[in-house]
Amino acid sequence: MEFDFLTPIDTDLLIDIKNLSSQHLSSKVVFHTEDDFPDISKINIAIVGVPENRGAGENATTSDLSFIRKELYNLFPGNWSKIIADLGDILPGNSKEDTYFALQKVVSKLVKNKIIPIIIGGSQDLTYAIYRGYDDLEQMVNLVSIDNKFDLGKQQETISSESYFSKIIVDEPNNLFNYSNIGFQTYYNSQEEIDLMEKLFFDAYRLGEICNNLSISEPVFRDADLVSIDLNSVKSSDSGNLNNYQPNGFNGKEICSLSRYAGISDKVSSFGVFNHFSAKQESPLIAQIIWYFIEGVHYRSNEYPFGSKDNYIKYTVPLDDEDIVFYKSNKTERWWIEIPFFTNSHNKLKKNTLLPCTHDDYLAACNQEFPERWWKAQRKSII
Known part of the structure; x- marks a missing residue:
C-alpha cells in the first residue's frame, strides 16, 4: 500500500x-x-x-x-x-x-x-x-x-x-x-x-x-x-x-x-x-x-553495530578522577570513545556505549582535555 x-x-x-x-x-x-x-x-x-x-x-x-x-x-x-x-x-x-x-x-x-x-x-x-x-x-x-x-x-x-x-x-x-x-x-x-x-x-x-x-x-x-x-x-x-x-x-x-x-x-x-x-x-x-x-x-566496512572487540585496540586514558576508554579499529583505523549512560529514571543503572570520535580526541584526552563530543554525550545521558 x-x-x-x-x-x-x-x-x-x-x-x-x-x-x-x-x-x-x-x-x-x-x-x-x-x-x-x-x-x-x-x-x-x-x-x-x-x-x-x-x-x-x-x-x-x-x-x-x-x-x-x-x-x-x-x-x-x-x-x-x-x-x-x-x-x-x-x-x-x-x-x-x-x-x-x-x-x-x-x-x-x-x-x-x-x-x-x-x-x-x-x-x-x-x-x-x-x-x-x-x-x-x-x-x-x-x-x-x-x-x-x-x-x-x-x-x-x-x-x-x-x-x-x-x-x-x-x-x-x-x-x-x-x-x-x-x-x-x-x-x-x-x-x-x-x-x-x-x-x-x-x-x-x-x-x-x-x-x-x-x-x-x-x-x-x-x-x-x-x-x-x-x-x-x-x-x-x-x-x-x-x-x-x-x-x-x-x-x-x-x-x-x-x-x-x-x-x-x-x-x-x-x-x-x-x-x-x-x-x-x-x-x-x-x-x-x-x-x-x-x-x-x-565501501562500508560493517563496523556498526560494534560487535566483538577482538579487532580493536583498547586505550585507557586516566583523566581527573576517571578513566576514559578509546577503541581503535585494526581494519579502518577509526576511533571510538566509551560513554557511560544510565538506563533508568533514578540514574542508578550504569552502562556504556560507544561514540565515534577522531584520533585528535584521543590526543586531547592524553593532554588532560575532555573531548567536547564526550562531554556533550555524557551530559545527555544524565539529564
Whole structure:
C-alpha cells in the first residue's frame, strides 16, 4: 500500500535514459515503469523524487527532477555490487501534510526492509517527513544536516524549509537523540539560536571549521541515521544556484566529500538532497553528490553495530578522577570513545556505549582535555 504513493518514471525520460550505453549507471538501475514495479526484496538503495516545494515559500519554483535523473544516469558507476532502484516520484498532495504523510510511509517501509532511500527534493522541510518515517521503528534518531542555517524559524510559523527543525524538536513522539549541523554560517543564525544549540547539547560546526579540516565531520556522519543536505550550503559559483545567490559555502569537491562520508557510515539509513531551485544548472552537482553517496555505501566496512572487540585496540586514558576508554579499529583505523549512560529514571543503572570520535580526541584526552563530543554525550545521558 505504501508504494501506491509512487508514480512511475516519465516514459519519454525513460526512453532517453535507456538509450545510454550499457556502461552508464542507467544500465545498473531498476526503474519503476508504467508496467512494472521493482522487487524491493532484491534492492539495497532506492531513489525517490519528491517535487514538493511549498515549504520554500510563495516564490518557490517547481522542481523538475528529470534534469537530475539525466545527469545521474549519464555518469559511469564504480565497481558497485549494491542493487539500485529508481522508484519514481511522490507527487505533491492537496496539502504539504499529504505529501509528508506519503513520504513518511514510503521511507518507513524502505528502512524497515533495510533499503536506503535517497530522497531528491523538493524543499528541506521534507526532512521532517523522513524523520517521522522512523516512528514505527521504535528507535532514537540522530539527524545530521549540511546547512548554512539551523532552520529553527519562529515559534508561530507554519512548517517550512526554514523552520522544520523546530517541529522535529517539539512534536511527539520525540525520537530525536542528537542533531548535528555541518557548515552553519554565523551571520545567518541569531545568537539565541546558537545558544539554544549549546543548551540542548547539539553539535554545530561552522563552515570555516569544516573547510579547514573535512575529516572532523567523519565521526559525526558515522553516528547519523538521517542525513539532509540543503543545497544553499554550497556557494552559488559551484552549485549553479542563480535564484538564491550564496556567495559563501562549500565548494563542489567539499560537498561531494561530505556526501561520501555519509555513504561510508554503516549507520546512515536515509539520505536527502533539498532546496535546489535552478534545476538545470544545479543538476550536475546534485547528480555527483548522489554518486558519491552511493560510492560510499559500497565501501562500508560493517563496523556498526560494534560487535566483538577482538579487532580493536583498547586505550585507557586516566583523566581527573576517571578513566576514559578509546577503541581503535585494526581494519579502518577509526576511533571510538566509551560513554557511560544510565538506563533508568533514578540514574542508578550504569552502562556504556560507544561514540565515534577522531584520533585528535584521543590526543586531547592524553593532554588532560575532555573531548567536547564526550562531554556533550555524557551530559545527555544524565539529564
